[in-house]
Amino acid sequence: MMSLSYSAAAFSTAPSYCFTSTTRCRALFPYSQNQHLIQHLSHSNLRKVEIRCNYADAGIKENINPGTIDVVADVKTERIVVLGGSGFVGSAICKAAVSKGIEVISLSRSGRPSYSGSWVDQVTWKSGDVFYANWDEVLVGATTVVSTLGGFGSEEQMLRINGEANVVAVNAAKDFGIPRFILISVHDYNLPSFLLRSGYFTGKRKAESEVLSKYPNSGVVLRPAFIYGKRKVDGFEIPLDLIGEPLERLLRATENFTKPLNSLPASDLLLAPPVSVDDVAYAVINAVRDDDFFGIFTIEQIKEAAAAVRT
Ligand SMILES: NC(=O)c1ccc[n+]([C@@H]2O[C@H](COP(=O)([O-])OP(=O)(O)OC[C@H]3O[C@@H](n4cnc5c(N)ncnc54)[C@H](OP(=O)(O)O)[C@@H]3O)[C@@H](O)[C@H]2O)c1
Numbered sequence: 001m002m003s004l005s006y007s008a009a010a011f012s013t014a015p016s017y018c019f020t021s022t023t024r025c026r027a028l029f030p031y032s033q034n035q036h037l038i039q040h041l042s043h044s045n046l047r048k049v050e051i052r053c054n055y056a057d058a059g060i061k062e063n064i065n066p067g068t069i070d071v072v073a074d075v076k077t078e079r080i081v082v083l084g085g086s087g088f089v090g091s092a093i094c095k096a097a098v099s100k101g102i103e104v105i106s107l108s109r110s111g112r113p114s115y116s117g118s119w120v121d122q123v124t125w126k127s128g129d130v131f132y133a134n135w136d137e138v139l140v141g142a143t144t145v146v147s148t149l150g151g152f153g154s155e156e157q158m159l160r161i162n163g164e165a166n167v168v169a170v171n172a173a174k175d176f177g178i179p180r181f182i183l184i185s186v187h188d189y190n191l192p193s194f195l196l197r198s199g200y201f202t203g204k205r206k207a208e209s210e211v212l213s214k215y216p217n218s219g220v221v222l223r224p225a226f227i228y229g230k231r232k233v234d235g236f237e238i239p240l241d242l243i244g245e246p247l248e249r250l251l252r253a254t255e256n257f258t259k260p261l262n263s264l265p266a267s268d269l270l271l272a273p274p275v276s277v278d279d280v281a282y283a284v285i286n287a288v289r290d291d292d293f294f295g296i297f298t299i300e301q302i303k304e305a306a307a308a309v310r311t
Contacts, residue, residue, distance in 0.1 A: 078288055079103040079141050081178075083130055083169055084148035085123060086113045088231045089184055089280055093146055095119045096281035100309075102288065107138050115232060130165045135172045144180040144288050145173040147207075155199035162203025170210045180218045182287050183211045184280065187225040187299055190268040208296070220287040221296045222280060225268065229277030244274040273299055282306035 080097055084090040085106020091113065097104045098119040111127030113120065126138055130149060139145070149165045152158060166183060173181050185204045188196060195201075211219040228244020230237045251258070251273045261267045283305040287293045297305065 078143050079105070080144045080146055080288055081105045081107065081138055081142045082146045082148065084108050084150075085125070086110050087148055088229065089227060089277055090146075090148040091232075092229060092277040092281040093148065093284050094123045096278065096285050097288070098122045100285055102285070105138060105142070107133060113232070114235065130169055133172070135176060139173065139176045139178060142173075142176075142178050144182060145169065145178050146182040146184070146284055146288075148184045150184065150186075150204070152200060158199030159203045159206075162200055163206040164203070166203075166207030167210045170207070170214050174214045180220070180288070181211050181215045182220040182222070182284055183207055184284075185221050185223050187223045187268065187272050189225065189272055190262070190264075190266055192265045195266070212295075215294070218291070218294050220294055222283055222287075222302055223296060223298055224275040224280055224302055225272035225299055226274040227277050227280055228274050241276070244276065248274045248276070275299055275302055279303050279306035282309040285309050 078097075080102055082090050082093050082097075082104060083106075085094045085104065086108040090106065090108070094104050094106055095117075103124075104122070105124045105126060107126045107128055107130065109127065109129050112125035128134065128138070147166050147169050149169065150162045153161070170181055170183075185208050186201070188201065191201070196205075208221045211221055226244060228240040228248075231240055232238075251271060258271050261271060279302060283297065283302040286305040286309045289309075293305065
């Protein structure tokens with residue numbers, strides 16, 4: 001009976017970042033194929049892989065086939081950085097990512113949120129302002145950056161947080177060689193162009209062009225309208241789903257009648273279907289995992305992408 005334990009990081013050419021288990025592969029093959037597995041792992045974006053070799057577990061007697069081992073590889077393939085992971089949408093993304101076995105780091109000025117939950121303990125919470133972030137500490141080993149940075153305020157504040165903050169983040173991610181950037185942007189509500197010149201929308205579109213120009217083949221821009229769910233504010237929970245969910249159902253049920261109104265300026269302020277915060281989060285998970293998922297995504301496409309991950 002014999003039990004061995006190796007770390008594939010020792011064989012890997014990739015930098016050895018910290019890494020825990022998600023995907024579990026169980027394979028039974030000779031040493032030569034084991035070498036092939038190690039090569040394969042070291043060429044993907046994996047960092048540390050544990051391989052346990054156990055003749056006894058495999059039910060194989062050493063003297064029958066000494067070259068055969070039972071390999072259990074604990075493999076984590078994704079590590080995402082959520083900018084604003086403590087916020088309403090960001091926390092849903094962190095939770096969904098954890099539930100799918102994705103390693104998550106959040107960056108926000110407030111850091112770890114005050115509420116608790118098993119998923120909360122599985123996120124690495126970093127405190128910092130995106131304008132002064134120590135990206136070396138935040139982005140190391142990341143495969144995707146997801147930005148939920150955005151908000152309201154004066155014209156100047158809206159330009160800064162919706163636009164400049166995201167431009168800074170996109171460039172940091174690009175310089176760091178992060179392969180994918182996902183931006184939570186916003187639907188344009190069919191607004192007339194003079195209204196789209198506000199700091200909020202100008203900032204959003206500036207951020208979008210930065211994502212799409214720096215990440216032409218992997219950048220993702222999600223454009224939801226009103227997002228509903230349970231928003232936590234100062235220890236209280238605001239049940240936005242009480243409005244959002246029935247409204248989404250109503251608009252879906254009446255869409256054939258309301259379609260002709262869609263061409264009217266600003267009609268989407270009333271007619272754009274709300275999206276659940278979980279749908280936005282699952283659409284992000286879809287984007288994290290699927291290399292063919294890039295470009296701009298409308299409300300309906302967000303829902304479709306979410307449905308594909310939920311099932
Ligand atoms: N909620 C909606 O209905 C809706 C609809 C369409 C689009 N969106 C877009 O979706 C995104 C997320 O919205 P949300 O409702 O989740 O907003 P939120 O709750 O205000 O979350 C924003 C997050 O960004 C962080 N943040 C703000 N400034 C920062 C900075 N300088 N450095 C680092 N972190 C910073 C905040 O944490 P700290 O304050 O602790 O830093 C917070 O975690 C926004 O871009 C928004 O425009 C939202």
